[in-house]
Amino acid sequence: MFGCAAADPERPPASSNGMAGTAGTSGAGGTSGAGGAAGVGNPDNPDNTPPPVVDVPDAGEECPPGMRCNNDNTPDVDDCGSQTLTSTVETVDKPGNVLVIFDRSGSMNEEWNGAPKYEAAGNAIIAAMTPLTDLLTIGGLFFPSLDMSATTCACNPVDFTHWIPGAPGCCLMGAQASCIVSTIDQTDQINFVPGADFITALPNQWLLQGAGRTPLETGVTRAKEALAGATLEGSINVIIVTDGAPNCSDTDDINVIGDRVSTIAAEWLAQGIKTHVVGLPGAGEASAILNEIAVAGGTGSFIEPSDPAALQMRLQEVLTETVMSGIETCEVTLDPPAEAPEKLHLVVTENGMDAYVPRDLGGGSGWTLSDDASTVTFEGEFCDQALAGRFQHFEFEFGCVDPPPIPPLMGPM
Numbered sequence: 001m002f003g004c005a006a007a008d009p010e011r012p013p014a015s016s017n018g019m020a021g022t023a024g025t026s027g028a029g030g031t032s033g034a035g036g037a038a039g040v041g042n043p044d045n046p047d048n049t050p051p052p053v054v055d056v057p058d059a060g061e062e063c064p065p066g067m068r069c070n071n072d073n074t075p076d077v078d079d080c081g082s083q084t085l086t087s088t089v090e091t092v093d094k095p096g097n098v099l100v101i102f103d104r105s106g107s108m109n110e111e112w113n114g115a116p117k118y119e120a121a122g123n124a125i126i127a128a129m130t131p132l133t134d135l136l137t138i139g140g141l142f143f144p145s146l147d148m149s150a151t152t153c154a155c156n157p158v159d160f161t162h163w164i165p166g167a168p169g170c171c172l173m174g175a176q177a178s179c180i181v182s183t184i185d186q187t188d189q190i191n192f193v194p195g196a197d198f199i200t201a202l203p204n205q206w207l208l209q210g211a212g213r214t215p216l217e218t219g220v221t222r223a224k225e226a227l228a229g230a231t232l233e234g235s236i237n238v239i240i241v242t243d244g245a246p247n248c249s250d251t252d253d254i255n256v257i258g259d260r261v262s263t264i265a266a267e268w269l270a271q272g273i274k275t276h277v278v279g280l281p282g283a284g285e286a287s288a289i290l291n292e293i294a295v296a297g298g299t300g301s302f303i304e305p306s307d308p309a310a311l312q313m314r315l316q317e318v319l320t321e322t323v324m325s326g327i328e329t330c331e332v333t334l335d336p337p338a339e340a341p342e343k344l345h346l347v348v349t350e351n352g353m354d355a356y357v358p359r360d361l362g363g364g365s366g367w368t369l370s371d372d373a374s375t376v377t378f379e380g381e382f383c384d385q386a387l388a389g390r391f392q393h394f395e396f397e398f399g400c401v402d403p404p405p406i407p408p409l410m411g412p413m
Contacts, residue, residue, distance in 0.1 A: 094389035095135045096235045096322035097192070100125065101223050102142045103242040104206060105214045107282055110243075113307050117280050118206040121241055124308040126199050128315035133195030135323045137234075139226060140190035140198065142205050143219035144248070145182040179248040181218040184226040192230055216246035220261050227273070235389065237322045238268060239315070240293070241278045245286035258289030265297035276318050277302035278311065321351075326389030330378035334396065337374035344369060346376070347403055348386075349393035354403040357382070365409060381409045 108118040115123075129136060184191050190201050223238065246257045265275040275297025277290045283304070290302035305311035338344045346357040346367055360366045365380030376396070378386050385391070 092326060092328055093135055093323055094234050094326040095137065096237070096319075097137045097232045098129075098139070098319065098322055099192075099223055099227060099236070099238045100138065100140045101216075101219050101238065101240045102140060102206065103214060103216070103219075103244070103280075104142050105144065105244065107214075107243055108206075108280075110282065112281055115308075117243055117282075120308045121278070121280055121311060122202055122206045124305075124312040125239075125241075125315060126202060127312045128319055129195055129199060131316075132319050132323055133199065136195035136198075136319065137192050137232060138190075138195050138198035139184060139192040139230070140202065140205060141181070141184055141219055141223050141226060142189060143181040143215050143222075144213065145180045145186070145188050179213060179215045179218065181215055181222050183222055191226075192232065213248040214242065214244050214246055215248035216240070216242060217249050217257050217260055220264050224264050224267075227268070235322055236273045237318055238265075238273060238275045238297070239278065239318065240275065241280065242286075242290075243280035243282040245283075246289065254286065254289055258286075258292050261289075262292050262296035265293050269296065269298040274298045278314075279304045326387050327394075328387075330383035330386060332376040332378070332394075334374055334376060337372055338369065338396070339373075341369055341373040344373070345397045347395045347397055348391040348406065349395075350391050350406075352392075355406040356403045357406050361406070361409065385409060 102118075102122075104118055108121075109116050111117070112120045114120075129138065182188055188205065190198055190205060193201070220240070227236070227238075245254050246261065247254065249257050249260075251257065268275055275293060276299050277294040277297070279287065279290045279302045283290060283302075287302070287304075294300060294302045303311070303314050305314060346359075347354050348357055349355075358366065359368065361380070361382055363380060365382045367376055367378050367382065369376055386394075
């Protein structure tokens with residue numbers, strides 16, 4: 001798995017309870033050197049008596065008595081044999097947070113797979129969120145917004161999609177209102193609420209459709225204000241859903257608008273917040289801008305679903321990442337204790353990638369091993385982020401470890 005312990009046991013999935021690791025201790029080295037502590041994987045030496053001086057056979061040959069052996073009973077000629085370490089720690093689901101930035105401009109009324117785009121996309125969002133509603137806090141910012149100060153509107157009184165029922169004189173897309181995006185605490189937005197409440201409120205917002213422009217920059221700016229003012233615990237993901245090029249700014253240059261939105265997405269990423277961008281049919285003219293925002297937001301490229309079912313699947317992946325599995329304690333008991341403490345290494349998995357964790361990460365962050373080599377303690381920022389669910393798996397290894405070092409730890413999740 002790490003280039004030298006070919007017989008390492010298979011790693012458990014990230015969602016499993018408990019923490020398991022593989023490790024190997026020093027064995028016989030060279031051609032005639034004495035072996036290390038014996039007996040692991042060797043039924044001929046159950047009492048771990050000191051091994052005799054023996055010649056090391058070639059790799060692949062049967063492991064003789066008195067030598068440290070791999071799980072397949074071949075000799076540990078590379079000093080990288082494996083030993084399974086179990087621990088008392090368990091993982092638990094860590095609730096997460098999502099902010100949806102949703103386009104409700106006039107073009108969202110166009111049909112997609114037999115339904116208006118706003119409805120098809122909205123139902124895909126609901127289907128993706130439903131299995132995780134108990135573990136999500138969700139907010140919604142919708143653009144453009146109502147002009148609540150308007151007394152007259154340039155709306156068609158026959159087409160009631162341009163009006164707000166029960167609120168004469170207020171319309172979504174009047175000449176004055178086409179670029180307005182209200183703050184998240186207003187009635188045409190959804191402030192952060194439990195997942196089930198968001199699902200109930202969502203249709204009331206996507207129905208506020210009209211003809212008009214796409215003030216994405218203002219919508220993302222309002223989202224930045226909303227996140228800055230919110231008190232949220234756990235991971236945060238932003239999901240932008242749009243079907244066209246951004247406009248409605250102090251410039252008609254969509255590249256300038258894209259750069260401004262990308263700057264906000266980059267600021268979020270520096271805080272550990274990823275931005276996922278969904279481009280619905282019609283967004284092709286803005287593909288370069290949407291990709292730029294996604295790259296700045298740490299998600300690589302924008303999502304361009306072929307149909308609502310494909311959108312639902314991609315959003316489920318995003319939401320599953322939002323609900324992380326974190327540990328409950330930063331004190332991990334090893335069973336059995338590490339036989340060669342000086343050779344014990346910690347490897348973590350983050351987003352499918354392995355990384356080596358030095359014991360001293362600086363600033364009081366890292367991990368320590370007790371004098372009897374039975375307890376590992378995570379410390380400082382490393383402990384905080386392990387508790388928050390940043391890492392999906394922890395593994396202890398002896399000897400040869402070749403993943404890259406862990407990148408610098410960011411601030412609170």
